[in-house]
Amino acid sequence: MESGTSTTAASKTKVEQRPNLFKQDFSTTGLNQKWTADMNYIQTKRNGWCYLSTIMDLHSRRIIGYSFSKKMNTDLVLKTLESTVKNRTITGDLIIHTDLGSQYTSDDYSQRLTELHIRHSYSRKGCPYDNAPMESFHASLKKECVYPVPVFENYETAAAVLFEYVHAFYNRKRIHSSLGYQTPLQVEIATLTSQMAA
Template identity: 35%
Template sequence: MANFFGTIKEIHVKSSRIYGSPQITNNLPHEKKASRGRVARIIGQNGIRSKVVKKYKATTNSKHDLPVAENLIRQDFTTSKPNEKWFSDITYIPTAEGWLYLAGVMDLHGRKLVGWAMDSRMKTELIANTLKQAIGRTGASTGLIVHSDRGVQYASKEYQKLLKKYGFVCSMSRKGNCYDNSPMGSFWGKLKMEWLDERTFKSRSEAKKAIYEYIEFFITVGERTHSMVTWRL
């Protein structure tokens, strides 16, 4: 029972707490299929609430004629070392000035964000800057798999040229399958639920400051504290 509830909660968090019982039921793994009534009952008993979406901004435009890469990950989220598999994605934060776009690159080994950048526009330059920062921080080398969705920014000639320059291998999610890139989706959901939930920003600079604090201070300090406690035990 506890394990089943954990699955329900994970799906709810990955949807940024948007999914209710119908969507959660539809996204249950095959081995844990259940009726909508049972899912709704468990959700109600544990106080899970679906939040009303007032604003939405698509960050994936896959309606283009650019070549797309094969899905090399196939939801195999295991790694044996750093700089083996990276995941990349873009999310958005509403402000009174307009949308703020946040791009990130995660090293699947340790699920750590190794590169990130923000801008008022969702251009190829945004994800290129994110990738360059990740390379500078990690020294990643040839053979690394970089996975993303099929968005026009990731399929662009400029971005693909950058991947080839460093000898990286491009992998892309299947069309319309958010679970192929779920590690990044989980990170964005955690950011919004732990740090940005119910907060409003008057400006993009105000939102940038809050995001910087979360990524470079809150997460980093939390990881260091956990490591120290584990080492002492």
């Protein structure tokens, strides 16, 4: 697997020993307490498989960072992380949850999280329920955005459609029963308004 400018060498700690801090508890009391991250495969005719990397804030279910690339490497997930932290307030209690993929267990990713004072939680191997909210997003993405177009023509076409889906539809218009039938953006606005009034 290519790694671009970053290495994907896993740290010496065995993956089985990495902590699952969430333990399927996705509850929050505010923004920037629990984030979850993952990658998804998107097929194109001309460019083959491309890869969508996303980060979600569990309080609002909003996709707060994403990157799309022709390569599935550590650079991709680091780019997503950097785009996210530019627009969010990092708290001392923030946890990000991922799977045990080599990109997320790489030394580069771990080092950057340490620098940002973000704790890292991991799904158990072969247990999608440990990252259920992100799995739900992927299911919605495939059903509402990807499956209606059997295969995107190329990377550029897929990138444009995914941008529209994430920013214009999913975050702003798609209601969630878990959010009291509000959109992620509505929840974020209400939360920030409440914090300012407190």
